[in-house]
Amino acid sequence: MTDTAPLLSVRNLQTRFRTDGGEVHAVDGVSFDIRPGQTVALVGESGCGKSVTSLSIMRLLPARAARIAGGEILLNGENLATATEQRMRRVRGNDISMIFQEPMTSLNPVLTIGRQIAETLELHEGLTRREAGEKAIHLLASVQIPEPKRRAAEYPHELSGGMRQRVMIAIAIACSPKLLIADEPTTALDVTIQAQILDLLADLKERTNMAMLFITHDLGVVAEIADHVVVMYAGRKIEEAPVADLYARPRHPYTAGLFGALPVLGSSAGGQTDRLNEIPGSVPSLRSPASHCTFAPRCPRSTDLCRAEVPPLAGQGAGHLAACFHPEPDQKGGTA
Amino acid sequence: MTTRDTGSAGPEVLSVQDLVKHYPVRRGLFAAPGTVHAVDGIDLRLMPGETLGLVGESGCGKSSAGKTILGLTPPTSGVIRLNGRRIDTLSRGSMRPLRKDLQVVFQDPFSSLNPRMTVGDILAEPLRNFDVVPASGRDGRIAELLDRVGLPAAAAGRYPYEFSGGQRQRIGIARALAPEPKVIVCDESVSALDVSVQAQVINLLMDLQRDFGISYLFIAHDLAVVEHISHRVAVMYLGRIVEIADKAALYARPQHPYTEALLSAVPRPEPGRARTRIPLKGDVPSPLNPPSGCRFHTRCPLAIDRCRTEVPAMTKLRPGHSVACHLRTPD
Amino acid sequence: MTDTANPPVPATPGRLRVMLRRHPTILWGSGILGLVLLLAVLAPVAFTADPRQVFPLDRLKPPTGAHWFGTDMLGRDIYSRTVYGARISLIVGFSVAACSVAAGLAIGLVAGSNRWADAVLMRILDGVMSIPAVLLAIALMAVSGAGIGNVILALTVAETPGVARLVRGVVLSLREQPFIEAAVASGSRYGSILLRHMLPNTVAPLLVQGTYVCAAAMLLEAVLSFIGAGTPPDVPSWGNMMAEGRAYFAIAPQIILFPGLLLSLTVLAVNLIGDGLRDALDPRLARQH
Numbered sequence: 042m043t044d045t046a047p048l049l050s051v052r053n054l055q056t057r058f059r060t061d062g063g064e065v066h067a068v069d070g071v072s073f074d075i076r077p078g079q080t081v082a083l084v085g086e087s088g089c090g091k092s093v094t095s096l097s098i099m100r101l102l103p104a105r106a107a108r109i110a111g112g113e114i115l116l117n118g119e120n121l122a123t124a125t126e127q128r129m130r131r132v133r134g135n136d137i138s139m140i141f142q143e144p145m146t147s148l149n150p151v152l153t154i155g156r157q158i159a160e161t162l163e164l165h166e167g168l169t170r171r172e173a174g175e176k177a178i179h180l181l182a183s184v185q186i187p188e189p190k191r192r193a194a195e196y197p198h199e200l201s202g203g204m205r206q207r208v209m210i211a212i213a214i215a216c217s218p219k220l221l222i223a224d225e226p227t228t229a230l231d232v233t234i235q236a237q238i239l240d241l242l243a244d245l246k247e248r249t250n251m252a253m254l255f256i257t258h259d260l261g262v263v264a265e266i267a268d269h270v271v272v273m274y275a276g277r278k279i280e281e282a283p284v285a286d287l288y289a290r291p292r293h294p295y296t297a298g299l300f301g302a303l304p305v306l307g308s309s310a311g312g313q314t315d316r317l318n319e320i321p322g323s324v325p326s327l328r329s330p331a332s333h334c335t336f337a338p339r340c341p342r343s344t345d346l347c348r349a350e351v352p353p354l355a356g357q358g359a360g361h362l363a364a365c366f367h368p369e370p371d372q373k374g375g376t377a
Numbered sequence: 378m379t380t381r382d383t384g385s386a387g388p389e390v391l392s393v394q395d396l397v398k399h400y401p402v403r404r405g406l407f408a409a410p411g412t413v414h415a416v417d418g419i420d421l422r423l424m425p426g427e428t429l430g431l432v433g434e435s436g437c438g439k440s441s442a443g444k445t446i447l448g449l450t451p452p453t454s455g456v457i458r459l460n461g462r463r464i465d466t467l468s469r470g471s472m473r474p475l476r477k478d479l480q481v482v483f484q485d486p487f488s489s490l491n492p493r494m495t496v497g498d499i500l501a502e503p504l505r506n507f508d509v510v511p512a513s514g515r516d517g518r519i520a521e522l523l524d525r526v527g528l529p530a531a532a533a534g535r536y537p538y539e540f541s542g543g544q545r546q547r548i549g550i551a552r553a554l555a556p557e558p559k560v561i562v563c564d565e566s567v568s569a570l571d572v573s574v575q576a577q578v579i580n581l582l583m584d585l586q587r588d589f590g591i592s593y594l595f596i597a598h599d600l601a602v603v604e605h606i607s608h609r610v611a612v613m614y615l616g617r618i619v620e621i622a623d624k625a626a627l628y629a630r631p632q633h634p635y636t637e638a639l640l641s642a643v644p645r646p647e648p649g650r651a652r653t654r655i656p657l658k659g660d661v662p663s664p665l666n667p668p669s670g671c672r673f674h675t676r677c678p679l680a681i682d683r684c685r686t687e688v689p690a691m692t693k694l695r696p697g698h699s700v701a702c703h704l705r706t707p708d
Numbered sequence: 709m710t711d712t713a714n715p716p717v718p719a720t721p722g723r724l725r726v727m728l729r730r731h732p733t734i735l736w737g738s739g740i741l742g743l744v745l746l747l748a749v750l751a752p753v754a755f756t757a758d759p760r761q762v763f764p765l766d767r768l769k770p771p772t773g774a775h776w777f778g779t780d781m782l783g784r785d786i787y788s789r790t791v792y793g794a795r796i797s798l799i800v801g802f803s804v805a806a807c808s809v810a811a812g813l814a815i816g817l818v819a820g821s822n823r824w825a826d827a828v829l830m831r832i833l834d835g836v837m838s839i840p841a842v843l844l845a846i847a848l849m850a851v852s853g854a855g856i857g858n859v860i861l862a863l864t865v866a867e868t869p870g871v872a873r874l875v876r877g878v879v880l881s882l883r884e885q886p887f888i889e890a891a892v893a894s895g896s897r898y899g900s901i902l903l904r905h906m907l908p909n910t911v912a913p914l915l916v917q918g919t920y921v922c923a924a925a926m927l928l929e930a931v932l933s934f935i936g937a938g939t940p941p942d943v944p945s946w947g948n949m950m951a952e953g954r955a956y957f958a959i960a961p962q963i964i965l966f967p968g969l970l971l972s973l974t975v976l977a978v979n980l981i982g983d984g985l986r987d988a989l990d991p992r993l994a995r996q997h
Contacts, residue, residue, distance in 0.1 A: 061726070061730065086571035086572065086573060086574075087571055187659075201660040201661075203660055204660070231434035231435055231598070231661070232434065232598070232600070232639060232642045232643055233434065233638060233639060233642045233657045234434075234660065235642070235644070236641075236642035236644075236654055236656070237656070237657075239644065240654075240656075258571065258572065259644065260572070260646040261643065261644030261645055261646045262644045263646075264644065264645060264646045264647055264648040264650070265644045265645075265648075265652075267648075284648040285648045285649055288646060288647065288648050298573065299572055299573060300646070301576075302572050302573050302575070302576035303572055303576075303601075303646060304576075304579070304599075304601040304602045304604065304605035304606075305601055305645070305646065306600060306601045306604060306628070306640065306643050306645060307604075307628060307629075308601070308604055308605055309604050309624045309625045309628050309629070310625065310628070310629055314605055316580060316583075317576040317579055317580055317605065318576060319573070319576050319577045319580055320573035320576070320577075321577075323541045323543055323544070323574060324541075324571075444889075447889075447893060449889050449892060449893070469898075473895050473897070474895070476892075476893055476894070476895045477895065479893070480893055480894075481889070481890065481893045483886040483889070483890065484886075485886060488885055488886045488887060489886035489887050489890050490887055490890075491887045491891075491904075491905050491908075491909075492909075493908040493909060494904070494905075494908075498904075502891065502894045502896060502904075503894035503895060506894055506895035506896055506900075507895050549890070552890065552894065553893075555894075556894075556895070
């Protein structure tokens with residue numbers, strides 16, 4: 042994969058939020074690449090900065106409260122971090138589009154779904170109303186909505202959550218974007234519906250060679266959909282690796298801890314259920330940029346060094362990086 | 378209404394027979410009022426020191442079942458017994474002292490604590506209402522409770538907003554623990570928490586069960602969490618229980634096609650694992666107008682004509698494993 | 709208003725200071741209101757003459773060193789009358805706010821707790837609310853006669869329905885909250901839930917509503933006095949002063965100007981406090997700290 046040039050390259054991204062207690066470093070020096078056709082998962086617990094990273098790429102941060110304080114967001118070499126708003130309006134939808142956790146809030150309740158998809162097409166592709174209407178039905182069919190013609194005439198409230206997310210995906214892929222950012226797209230859905238949506242996304246990716254940035258907290262979903270994983274903790278990237286390598290050999294104690302804390306299906310097969318591994322304490326506040334490893338206070342492997350310096354990202358094998366002075370030993374069996 | 382024991386007391390701490398909960402709804406100004414069939418005849422038995430998992434997708438009625446069992450909303454019909462004593466027919470006043478044995482931990486650690494009360498006041502409420510300890514020993518008991526759920530005694534003087542989500546959930550557990558109950562209904566109690574904190578709370582709940590012999594009715598949608606914490610598991614679909622079994626049997630050899638499909642849909646943290654998903658067509662039908670016969674027949678890959686007309690009865694396949702499906706018969 | 713003694717959020721000195729710094733309108737409003745209040749309390753010693761004392765030789769004088777705000781058509785000192793008038797306005801404003809908050813709270817709690825009481829009470833309040841406040845007050849004043857007590861009573865009747873509706877809404881939305889269900893599970897009686905869980909959560913919206921009622925009552929009192937249906941004419945209230953000065957506006961504008969200015973300033977101050985409190989106590993904003 043490394044021979045193709047990256048489609049999107051995020052370099053040392055710094056995003057800060059203004060609050061009464063000072064600036065919060067929500068994203069603190071995050072870097073990663075996405076190549077054409079690749080799915081990169083951004084994983085972490087709430088408040089780790091994964092959603093802020095995606096909003097920074099789309100430049101959809103709340104203007105008054107947040108700013109990109111540094112770094113580059115290179116889309117085919119063009120820096121989106123400094124692009125004009127006018128330019129960004131063309132990038133959104135045409136080059137990068139996004140789907141969210143709650144599709145209802147992203148859909149206009151007073152327009153039929155057919156019209157909403159058609160409007161995107163008229164705006165970005167310059168299609169006539171008639172052409173756009175026909176293509177909208179075609180798109181609904183491509184996201185496997187049964188009876189697309191009838192569904193196109195319905196309003197968002199008439200659809201179930203899973204159907205709405207399909208509509209959002211149809212709108213997102215309407216202009217054949219090069220990159221789809223999916224921010225927890227299945228979190229609000231039931232597990233059987235989630236399975237349908239994950240299959241649909243995998244199928245779309247295969248058909249269109251679209252790259253995907255998939256943001257989630259669910260390690261099961263990551264294993265299903267991602268090629269490459271970036272793990273975030275307290276605003277920083279602490280580990281990244283190809284998906285199979287990360288699950289087999291998690292090197293950062295936080296990643297290893299997450300795997301141990303996860304109840305896994307089939308745990309009762311062996312009779313006795315093991316106690317879950319706890320990560321003591323809770324996520325630190327991001328008020329001040331830490332000059333040490335932010336995970337050190339919760340880490341069983343931490344030493345004085347961890348509390349004094351920020352560990353640099355170091356190679357742990359092919360494409361595998363971890364920001365840790367004392368990484369977990371390289372042995373099989375990370376998935377508890 | 379007499380509040381005397383109506384007999385048939387079993388060894389179970391909590392039993393539910395043919396519980397039904399319907400909600401009337403108005404669909405529009407001129408539309409005929411409809412009925413949401415939230416819970417449509419479920420049977421459950423909870424043994425001392427046992428965890429019974431109640432799983433299902435949103436809208437299956439598992440939370441309505443929990444609220445009805447807790448007496449927070451009256452049942453439409455059915456019998457609920459706590460320690461062998463019938464509680465569904467009790468007035469608010471006669472129910473109140475019995476609540477000591479039947480506590481609850483909610484999903485949302487933010488809205489389930491009164492923002493204007495200190496943690497000490499929140500924990501003092503059940504202690505005072507149920508007269509668990511004399512007033513003089515209350516502060517000491519609060520400190521004990523906080524310590525038991527892993528919080529410092531100083532937390533008593535602070536307000537809920539000063540705590541993180543996981544800590545708030547510990548406060549909610551301490552409140553449920555305060556009257557020394559026999560049963561705690563956990564309504565999605567760990568669903569809102571991040572994985573690392575969720576593990577802490579699951580471990581805490583299991584430790585408390587080991588130490589105090591509390592029974593849990595553990596309502597959740599996460600099948601892996603339910604498998605981890607439960608002894609037995611009941612699967613709900615559209616207001617009915619479709620399968621109930623010991624967890625090892627249910628997860629290793631699911632019998633109902635819905636249970637099978639549900640388990641196969643769970644994404645596993647094993648990259649490259651061959652997917653053996655049983656795809657389910659479409660969405661869950663509306664509980665306003667549930668399908669006839671077996672409620673799952675509209676999505677079931679194995680449905681036969683009989684499923685469309687005849688409601689399958691709960692059948693015991695082998696000891697401790699029952700299923701409601703026409704295609705499954707005892708070995 | 710007794711409610712101010714009961715802070716709506718856990719008030720430590722630090723939190724109060726943060727709240728005031730973030731919402732300076734509260735500080736400005738309180739400052740102005742404090743000055744007016746000080747003048748009113750200290751009226752007898754605040755460099756004033758007897759507001760009813762007539763100086764026949766000094767009629768319709770513009771502001772001078774002896775009469776800071778000038779004199780009216782009977783030669784009475786306008787500064788003294790304005791300062792004493794502040795007493796009437798503040799007494800009426802605060803009393804009406806306190807009484808209608810108390811009455812509205814009681815009605816709202818009952819309506820929010822019982823469906824039958826709700827149906828009856830809300831229809832009655834709908835009826836009261838359909839009559840314009842001024843008309844309602846005039847009608848009540850016609851029945852009960854002029855006097856400060858009756859002004860307060862009439863305005864309280866006019867303002868109570870709004871407060872009651874607010875409290876009812878808060879109670880109904882609180883009943884759906886899990887912490888109320890948790891209190892039921894903890895064995896609390898409904899009375900105790902009302903007192904310990906619901907009441908404290910109504911304080912913040914009531915405090916805000918109370919300031920708006922206070923401001924409205926001050927204005928309405930002036931209107932009633934102005935049209936002769938309020939405080940008796942011998943009482944130096946701002947409404948009475950403006951009514952008396954109406955005929956002389958062309959030659960002695962100071963008679964209307966000063967009480968009018970003070971009235972506007974006081975109402976502004978109360979509204980500033982109300983707006984500031986509304987923002988400061990908004991739970992959506994409160995979450996962030």
